[in-house]
Amino acid sequence: SLGVCLHLLVFGEYPANEETVSDCSEDTNMSSDEEQKKGFGKEKSYYxxxxxxxxxxxxxxxxxxxxxxxxDQILxxxxxxxxxAEDLPQQVYLEMLERTNFMQGPKVELLPF
Structure with a gap:
């Protein structure tokens, strides 16, 4: 879903639906809106x-x-x-480039023996 994709892009991880569902199912008197609010984003601080x-x-x-x-409501x-910010695409590109280079690790040159 688009919500999962946006969550992944913003937070860098998939939403923890299983925690939210299990936390919310404990109180059967809550409305679905109250259930939704109870579990979302509470497990970590995303300041x-x-x-x-x-x-x-x-x-x-x-x-x-x-x-x-x-x-239409989303847009x-x-x-x-x-x-x-006008330079946001450039900032994102540079950060992703840095992360990609970091994930590849240092380049090790083979020494001839």
């Missing part, structure tokens, strides 16, 4: 992620598919409509 972004992802990952936003969401 660098804007609240509007977290809210959008939470909405996109709602356990009830009928309550998830349409593509008009305040976080999606906000202006990004």
């Amino acid at each position: 660098w992620v804007p609240e509007e972004c977290k809210e959008l992802i939470e909405w996109m990952l709602h356990t009830n598919p009928k309550k998830r936003p349409t593509i 008009s969401h305040p976080w999606m409509a906000s202006e990004m």
